[in-house]
Amino acid sequence: MFDQLTEWVTDVVASLGYGGVAFLVALESVFPPIPSEVVLPLAGFVAGRGEASVVGMVIAATIGSVVGAWALYLIAAAIGPVRLRRMVARYGRWFRIDEDDVARAEGWFDRRGGTAVLICRCIPLVRSLVSIPAGFRRMEAVRFTLLTTLGSAVWNIALISAGYALGERWEEVGDYVSYLQYALYVAVAGGVGWFVWRRFVSPRARSDVPS
Secondary structure, X not given: OHHHHHHHHHHHHXXXXXXXXXXXXXXXXXXXXXXXHHHHHHHHHHHHOOOOOHHHHHHHHHHHHHHHHHHHHHHHHHHHHHHHHHHHXXXXXXXXXXXXXXXXXXXXXXXXXXXXXXXXXXXXXXXXXXXXXXXXXXXXXXXXXXXXXXXXXXXXXXXXXXXXXXXXXXXXXXXXXXHHHHHHHHHHHHHHHHHHHHHHHOHHHHOOOOO
């Protein structure tokens, strides 16, 4: 399936050039199974063959990143903090989450949301997801756009430049990115394990089972 996806991505980039890169990156921001570690190095490889410019590919990819980020932002903003709190009040107890947890998360994002959006746009797996809390908190539009543009540009430059440098071996970029992804998987698994222990398994959690 991954080979078929890579072939499709290659066809789109070859056929549509800058527009194809922008489209795929926007789609990747909303639909993560389309990996940027395939799209962006391929864009660099195409530029290296003289069929496009590196700068143009970076601009196209960054435009796509911002469009995709805004799509998730708007979805989360449409749900809004009021509906989110209603959902937590109704279903949260089954996940050991209450409105105080939401308030703490909102407070953290209000204090550090700018840094989170900027840095997370350079991190696999969470690159797209960071748009969701930004939408829930309805981060100021210009600020969100500027931070997303800057963070995305850093990621796009890195991977497009790597694909340009590696040429025919552009697919190796995905191998290097996968090492970082594995580390993030371990971190996420550790975080989930800690949450499950604290909210479901620990003696304190067991004493507070919902009736």
